[in-house]
Amino acid sequence: MSAIEHAIPSGFRRTLCIFGREFRGYFTTPLAGVFLVIFLFLTAFFTFNVGGLYERDQADLRPFFQFHPWLYLFLVPAVSMRLWAEERRTGTIELLTTLPFTTANLVVGKFLAAWAFTTLALLLTVPTWVTVSWLGDPDHGAIVVGYLASALLAGSFLAIGSVLSALTKNQVIAFVICAVVAFLVLLCGFPAVLDIVRGWMPGSAGDRLAVALSSMSALTHFDSLMRGVIDLRDVIYFGSVIIGCLYINVLVVDWKKAD
Amino acid sequence: MGDDPILISARGLERRFGEIHAVRGIDLDVPAGQVLGFLGPNGAGKSTTMRMLTGFLEPSAGTVRIAGIDMADSPLAAKACIGYLPEGAPAYPDMTVEEFLRFIAKARGYVGAEATRRVDAALDLVHLGRVRRQSIETLSKGFKRRTGLAQALLHDPSVLILDEPTDGLDPNQKHEVRELIRKLGGERAIVLSTHILEEVEAVCTRAVIIASGRIVFDGTPQAMEAKAPATVTRNRLDWVFRSLTSASAVAEVTT
Numbered sequence A: 001m002s003a004i005e006h007a008i009p010s011g012f013r014r015t016l017c018i019f020g021r022e023f024r025g026y027f028t029t030p031l032a033g034v035f036l037v038i039f040l041f042l043t044a045f046f047t048f049n050v051g052g053l054y055e056r057d058q059a060d061l062r063p064f065f066q067f068h069p070w071l072y073l074f075l076v077p078a079v080s081m082r083l084w085a086e087e088r089r090t091g092t093i094e095l096l097t098t099l100p101f102t103t104a105n106l107v108v109g110k111f112l113a114a115w116a117f118t119t120l121a122l123l124l125t126v127p128t129w130v131t132v133s134w135l136g137d138p139d140h141g142a143i144v145v146g147y148l149a150s151a152l153l154a155g156s157f158l159a160i161g162s163v164l165s166a167l168t169k170n171q172v173i174a175f176v177i178c179a180v181v182a183f184l185v186l187l188c189g190f191p192a193v194l195d196i197v198r199g200w201m202p203g204s205a206g207d208r209l210a211v212a213l214s215s216m217s218a219l220t221h222f223d224s225l226m227r228g229v230i231d232l233r234d235v236i237y238f239g240s241v242i243i244g245c246l247y248i249n250v251l252v253v254d255w256k257k258a259d
Numbered sequence B: 001m002g003d004d005p006i007l008i009s010a011r012g013l014e015r016r017f018g019e020i021h022a023v024r025g026i027d028l029d030v031p032a033g034q035v036l037g038f039l040g041p042n043g044a045g046k047s048t049t050m051r052m053l054t055g056f057l058e059p060s061a062g063t064v065r066i067a068g069i070d071m072a073d074s075p076l077a078a079k080a081c082i083g084y085l086p087e088g089a090p091a092y093p094d095m096t097v098e099e100f101l102r103f104i105a106k107a108r109g110y111v112g113a114e115a116t117r118r119v120d121a122a123l124d125l126v127h128l129g130r131v132r133r134q135s136i137e138t139l140s141k142g143f144k145r146r147t148g149l150a151q152a153l154l155h156d157p158s159v160l161i162l163d164e165p166t167d168g169l170d171p172n173q174k175h176e177v178r179e180l181i182r183k184l185g186g187e188r189a190i191v192l193s194t195h196i197l198e199e200v201e202a203v204c205t206r207a208v209i210i211a212s213g214r215i216v217f218d219g220t221p222q223a224m225e226a227k228a229p230a231t232v233t234r235n236r237l238d239w240v241f242r243s244l245t246s247a248s249a250v251a252e253v254t255t
């Protein structure tokens, strides 16, 4: 009675299949080139002109990394906006979800491809590291942790952006909302904002709220990693943002795919 | 035909979109060897039904079994048996035809020489060899539709679900696709939706008409034609279709 049996690839292979298509997809559109050029240009500009890497006596990469949150603020949404919005607009989501993939395979494969792409952009800045090493004797361990922090931050923004992209068919809306949310996630750790909170709510309640807010801020954890040591709490923070968002992403895709 | 295995089985399928009750209780058994023409006016619920059969949409009520596998219980195993051409033949515009089919082959679990063989066979089947290196966004509508067909046929599925496979094709290509579907018939269960009634006569062994989400006719194309009175001499299928799906006829069924 049973019909022809069809083999189903393993979960890893299914995710890899999505990853491969997506990652290659970045290079078939002008997006990849534009993104890489803008990212490299701006990191160099901020590091050497605004951050004054040469003028400082210390040879380290802090001026380089300290601008990454603000670059990611508008560069990451440019990558994440199309992840699901495009798929829904063109109807290819119907194809993907009727192939033997689980929604989790699709969400994870797409996210990893986007993350690999922003990480590639980040790795293309290694010449900056080489320059600093040539000029002085930097703390290489701290630089490695800096790269890790930067990649984790980009991954968190991408995961947030991926959820927002699944909520709308309009890429512009996905871009703007992702930039705003990422801004809020950074902003809630800003000393100025925390002072305002303490002003609104004087006393210990205000203090507790400020502490809670700053511990939810990506900026707090990013700055903490910038000190050059891996604090497990920071890694757990970024890890839970990414995993939490991807989990929500699966629910949103299933909920919204047919709209 | 009685002991051919039932490859598609739908029981009490219903689907609501908020206030809209798009599909209102569809029961359907399609055995191997049957080519089922799915007919109905615009908005009758054909695409919605097919989307539930292929696991894209969850039914609001009812069950779908593909080759005996419950879609809700084991969606991957059920989906692996289906080749599906969604309405409008969506595909990735920036991929070439060959890249796209390679992606589908990989998704279906084929690697290496077997993947190449499958892709070549699918390209041959729908005569796409000439445009294999052309990006999908530059294809004409007919070629794009055929790419969608190639994608659906690539793994030699036992269940084929084709939503308007000949829509937008020129008469030559329509003819070719019909020939192809007839050839594929054999041991498969095929469901295709169409607005062209001659197509049903030409390729289908069974016709199902739905209106407002309910089945209003289920039988052979010959039986469908026989419903027209002898006084109707031309476009007899059109006459039957209209009489079964016109507003007043539907109102009678739904009350």
Ligand SMILES: Nc1ncnc2c1ncn2[C@@H]1O[C@H](COP(=O)(O)OP(=O)(O)OP(=O)(O)O)[C@@H](O)[C@H]1O
Residues within 6 Å of the ligand: A258, A259, B017, B020, B022, B040, B041, B042, B043, B044, B045, B046, B047, B048, B049
């Ligand atoms: N995602 C959706 N959200 C809301 N309503 C929907 C959705 N999809 C379909 N519908 C509604 O369900 C009904 C059936 O639509 P469906 O696409 O199944 O019709 P169809 O028979 O395929 O029509 P056509 O011949 O025009 O393709 C329509 O009233 C349609 O507006």
Ligand SMILES: [Mg+2]
Residues within 6 Å of the ligand: B046, B047, B048, B087, B163
């Ligand atoms: Mg339709």
